[in-house]
Amino acid sequence: MSLSRLSGTLFIRLAILVVLAVLASQAFTLWLTAQQKSELLARQLYAQVLDTLADYEGVLEPLPVSQREAFLKNNNIPGIPRLLPLSATPPHDSPAPNVAKPLAQWLTEAVGEPVNVYFARGERRELWIKVPMLDSHYWLVMPMRRYLPPALLPTLQAAGLMALLSVLAAFALAWRTTRPLSHLAAAARDLESGRTPPTVPVQGPREVREVIERFNTMAQALDKAASERRLMLAGLSHDLRTPLTRLKLAVELQDEQAEKEGMLSDIDEMSRIVGQFIDFARSEEMRPQTPLALGELIDNVLDKFRRDGMGIDGECSDATINGDALSLQRLLSNLLENARRYGVAPFSVGLQHDATHCTLRVHDSGSGIAPHLQQAALTPFERLAAHRGSDGGSGLGLSIVTRIVTQHGGTLHFDFPPDGGFSVVISLPLAA
Structure with a gap:
């Protein structure tokens, strides 16, 4: 500090x-x-x-x-x-x-x-x-020998000793007063980053104890509300998949007609939207983070998209981070899906690292997101006007990415490289 x-x-x-x-x-x-x-x-x-x-x-x-x-x-x-x-x-x-x-x-x-x-x-x-x-x-x-004041040295020594003891007591008092507030600030940072903080010990002066008690109650209420929202969203998404599957099967069994391909495409889009709802609900859950090789994970995701016909150049260094493999796979998949849906080929993915952080860059050759729309693009259910109602998206892809980056202690920003195109740049801390 x-x-x-x-x-x-x-x-x-x-x-x-x-x-x-x-x-x-x-x-x-x-x-x-x-x-x-x-x-x-x-x-x-x-x-x-x-x-x-x-x-x-x-x-x-x-x-x-x-x-x-x-x-x-x-x-x-x-x-x-x-x-x-x-x-x-x-x-x-x-x-x-x-x-x-x-x-x-x-x-x-x-x-x-x-x-x-x-x-x-x-x-x-x-x-x-x-x-x-x-x-x-x-x-x-x-x-004047009897009436001259005695030497001040003993008095000053006693006063200095008392001042030293008082200063030590002052530091101890200040530490005991501010330590609960430090715990509260750390818990607030956890809550801000999307993690459920542990219960803050109730200690300190009466006013501080009251604030901590209210914070614990608020955190528990928020966690309960988030759990209920996740459960409702996941249940709704799951219930929607069953009739969608039946509807797709019924359409496929029909005789060939002009509307069949369009109906199947609409059903697939609806299924993808339902899948994004489920991913958004799951992204709120804090899963255990363990050391993992990020370069190897990226290669696996790139192989999957290449098998689907997407041409991607990849150059990844070896970097080990503490993270959740499933969440990071979802993060990269969303970025690549956005690049394929809204960007322009060729596409590339790069991973570099220094002594403390690694940098993941997903690049396409399109015009990207205009600076005045970038903040809106990160907001849940907020879709850019150019694609509103025309692409079958739900406006959750980048919101899921942002939440996963925050849960892993990283940062995200958009970049327009000098040689053209558009990049999403994510910085994550390396494992200690």
């Missing part, structure tokens, strides 16, 4: 839809988790900043202003929250973590003036916050 056809299947579309939904939900979950984690860390940092400021204010307030800076320098211990005088050098303004922005906003609201937050990247990651205290401003340095 080509990539374009595969991409258009319901299975792929369902799988892609579920995969995209899973990936979108995973991405949204990761983003939401990161946002909530950042907000939680920012609130914890904000609470510690307020507690630290309150502690330092309680310690510095009793001290004289001259002693406060010395006290702060003595307590400048890296790694713990500490207060520094403004004379200390702040870090360069660099991109701060996500917790810095909400922290600055909350502190601004708490102290009633803009609060600047700087982030120091280095051996120790710290926030430098310029805050007012005791009618002055100080640097509050907060270590």
Whole structure:
């Protein structure tokens, strides 16, 4: 199956839809988790900043202003929250973590003036916050090791594992949903080709099960109707043959008269029409197909027509197909009978094959079927206007051929070769 056809299947579309939904939900979950984690860390940092400021204010307030800076320098211990005088050098303004922005906003609201937050990247990651205290401003340095979000790698690994499991589950779900539809499509193809499909297993979602149940019921009803039609047509044809035989015998026993030959000819035409009705009814039956040598079968049919006085050139290669010998004999006989009845001598039959298919060509030197009438010629009981009511035909010959070709998985088309004449070309798959 080509990539374009595969991409258009319901299975792929369902799988892609579920995969995209899973990936979108995973991405949204990761983003939401990161946002909530950042907000939680920012609130914890904000609470510690307020507690630290309150502690330092309680310690510095009793001290004289001259002693406060010395006290702060003595307590400048890296790694713990500490207060520094403004004379200390702040870090360069660099991109701060996500917790810095909400922290600055909350502190601004708490102290009633803009609060600047700087982030120091280095051996120790710290926030430098310029805050007012005791009618002055100080640097509050907060270590960030506790408040930086943890590495996302474990989270991404877990999310990737869950996404993979979800994708596998999506493919399994899509496969279980579309498999009954694939079985239904295969059964519909069998029904279209004239074969009675096996009962499709009823499985899948409720709507799909209902469709399969209705299809099985329809297929059984069609098979029953076709069986009744075949039985009626075969019975009618059989019942007509008996009085026709008696009528022909009675005419033959009569004395010679001018109308005798014409009456016998009409009776023979009626018998041939009845025979075509029987062939048309039988062509609906699916007979077992076995490997057979198509070239040998064609030679046997050609010998029969040659014995009847029809000159036919035959050139057939060896080709083995899976088929029903009786149906294929009927197919070739109908084509040769049409060529003899409506075509022009000389006649020829050829069989060629390649690696996968064989091509049967029945050729005559007549003008053939006009392109605008070719589709009508393949329709049951549809006879071309030029021969309507004048040849004793029933309009079933090519319909029988078409049905047999379809049952054997082949194709039929008409051809006007460059060197003249008209050909019916049939392509059949070779046996594996």
